[in-house]
Amino acid sequence: MKKSDLSEPRWGMIQQPFNGLTMIDLFCGAGVGASGFKLAGYKIVYAIDNQKYAVDTYNRNIGNHAVLGDIRKLKSEDVPWADIITGGFPCTPFSVAGKGNGVQDKNKGDLGYHFYRIIKEKQPKAFLMENVGGLLTKKHKKFFEELMKLFDEAGYHVTYQQKENGEPDTLNCWEYGVPQLRKRVIAVGIRKDLGKTFTFPSPIPEQSRTTIRDAIGDLPDPNGENNHKGYGIRKDEAPYVDKIPPGGNWRNLPVEDQIAFLGKAFYSGGGRTGFLRKVKFDNPAWTLTSFMNGKNNAQIVDNRDKYTSFPLSNHNDYYQGDFSPRYKSRNRQKQWDEPSFTIVSSARQLPLYPEPARYDIRKMDSYEIAPPRRFTVRECLRLQTVPDWFSFGEDVSLAHQYERCSGIPSLIAYRFGKQIAELLKEPA
Incomplete structure (x- = not known):
């Protein structure tokens, strides 16, 4: 796919004309989510992350407006105003896979408050917040509820997924077209003076939901340069x-x-x-x-003839490290006609490729065949619905490439971005 044609028809993400709205991307990462917002027609005017390789990759793919910095030191007057601010503050303090120190995490626990601070001070028309489902566990739910109250007091009507009893709930990205079982908390705030309330896009019918085969079935085997x-x-x-x-x-x-x-x-x-x-x-x-x-x-x-839309980048290498006892404690493989397990930021914890089929890593010692490989970086990007024009430079280590495949899937950003834009353009 040519870089000038940003559309990604595989996922139905057709490049939209400029929708008249500007956007700021906090905790921007490498641009996985921004790819979707860009396709949805937003003009991204500012982005920030604290890792140089992430900022460099973002600017390589999205536009030269991402800066390296610590959001704790970011003054709102140094940030341009924008119609919408998005951000997924680091999830490790709230993830069930981590230590779970939450707001007590000395390195990252307070970053959600800084996301709120910028929203409160800049007063965009709307914001979108994304984080892991662990934010709603008993241990961290109080912090989530506090954030929602702070946004309300800052002048925003906030919408998030809810259970039948009104309790906050996660959104399963698979139900929205992503070929991955990825449960995340998404909250969208609309400034109250606009007199509008956001409604989540509708899930797609189950028979139309995508699988691993839909995402990576056309990719060649990663067997060296140009396969x-x-x-x-x-x-x-x-x-x-x-x-x-x-x-x-x-x-x-x-x-x-x-x-x-x-x-x-x-x-x-x-x-x-x-x-x-x-x-x-x-x-x-x-x-x-x-x-x-x-x-x-x-x-x-x-294979370059067979896979004409595939840029031969980020697909030749994959993590080949050992399997930790924790990794071998449960199933890590989904089959071709199923959605993938969640694509995480740690290469060691990535799901396994679908072949050899039905390989239970818990029974590894009883098999006579080698275990499946882990997904390549390009396969992770595909499973995150990231367009094929997105790539990492050769100067970014394999571990950092895997790390930055994580984030809000491009298709979720695209669908929610379009829904927000349509709402904001409606007459009050």
Whole structure:
């Protein structure tokens, strides 16, 4: 997909024209959520995060307006006004997978208050807050309720998911089109003087919800640069095969490479287009012979032709570390026709790839086959509904790439962003 065409039809995220609304992105991360808001038509005028690699990636993909900084030191007068402010303050203090120190967490426990402070002082028309479901557990629910009361006192009518008894509840992103069982707390505030109340978008019918196959089923195996290694490439072909386009052959090489590859055959003349010949997926194959590994009758399969919309970035490597006892304590694999488990920020805790199928990591010692690999970064991005034009630079470590795949899924940001924009543009 060309960078100039930001639409992501895989998830129905069609680039919307500018909706007339500006946006500020607090705790912006690498831009996973911002990708959705950008597609929804917002003009993002300011973003902030405290990690340089996140800010650099955000500016690489979203726009050159993210800054490196600590929100605790951020003065509201140094932030431009915007129609909407979004943010998912760090979730680790409230996650059931962490220590769960909540607001008592010395490093990150107070950041939710600073999100509120900026909202109160800047008074945008609307805000969107996202965080983990752990925020509603008995241990942290008091803090959530305090935040909601503070927003109310600051002049906002706040909407969040509720149970039948009125208690706050999480939103399962899978019900909104994300191919992932990801339960999150989302709260949307609309300034009271606007006289409007936000209504959540409707969940999609269950038969239309997406799965792992929908997200990553068309991706090639991560077997090295451009996915050639391990697919029967001859050693003498390997240095040149990536220079041949689908449907091409040795004649597409620079002359010096033609000579180096063909040797004396270069000077013998004739057609010989079977050397370094690549199959096109929309054409019939050439005649299959009994000696398919011959130098002059190549039929090389090039995944770049099959997966034309896939940028060959962030998909060759994946975390290959060991499995901790905690990791092996429960099932970590979903099948192709199911939604994925939650994509988390820690590579060690990522779900497993669907193949080999039905592999229960708890029974690892009883299997004779190796366990499935973890998802690649690109697969994590797909499962987060991040558009394929989004990528990490080579200077960002694999661990940091995985870390920044987390955040509000792009499709959720897109759907909620469109709903907020439609509400704000309605006559009072």
